[in-house]
Amino acid sequence: MGDIRGARTVEELVPHLNWIEDLMKHYLLVHLPGCRKEEMEVGLAYPGYVTISEERIVNDKKCTYFGQALKLPENLDMKKVGQSFEDEILTLTFPKRTEEEEEENKNGNPSTTKKSLQEEKEKQKEVSNEQN
Numbered sequence: 001m002g003d004i005r006g007a008r009t010v011e012e013l014v015p016h017l018n019w020i021e022d023l024m025k026h027y028l029l030v031h032l033p034g035c036r037k038e039e040m041e042v043g044l045a046y047p048g049y050v051t052i053s054e055e056r057i058v059n060d061k062k063c064t065y066f067g068q069a070l071k072l073p074e075n076l077d078m079k080k081v082g083q084s085f086e087d088e089i090l091t092l093t094f095p096k097r098t099e100e101e102e103e104e105n106k107n108g109n110p111s112t113t114k115k116s117l118q119e120e121k122e123k124q125k126e127v128s129n130e131q132n
Contacts, residue, residue: 013054013066023096026073030090032066037085042092044081048072050092 013032020027032040032054040054053067075096082093 008060009062011058011062011064013064015066017068017070025096026076026094028070028090028092028094030092031088032090033088034064035088040085040090042083042090044078045069048074052090 015033016031018029020029028050030052035054035056039056040052043051045051049069049071051067051069053065055063055065057063072094076094077097078094080095082091082095084091084093
């Protein structure tokens with residue numbers, strides 16, 4: 001028989017995930033029992049996904065692991081993502097983009113503010129009246 005003294009059991013964790021949405025933000029809450037902040041990694045590995053992983057050595061014979069990539073809603077401002085970890089709960093906060101930012105994202109160019117949009121409409125009316 002072989003010697004298995006150095007073998008370690010790996011237990012894959014399946015934490016409870018919860019998405020919450022309000023008018024301004026999306027929140028992802030991940031319950032990671034027994035986890036410490038320094039044991040987890042959060043990242044934006046590729047567009048439209050957040051990755052969360054945690055690995056911890058429980059004892060000489062056991063370690064636990066969690067890793068998941070989650071698809072994010074499309075209307076998020078990824079420049080302002082927030083993160084906190086308290087009472088074994090990781091909270092990621094994703095602000096929603098404004099309507100102007102959504103237009104900019106769709107068109108690939110800066111959107112017009114409401115004030116300048118109104119000014120453009122007035123100019124268009126003037127040009128239209130002059131032509132008539």
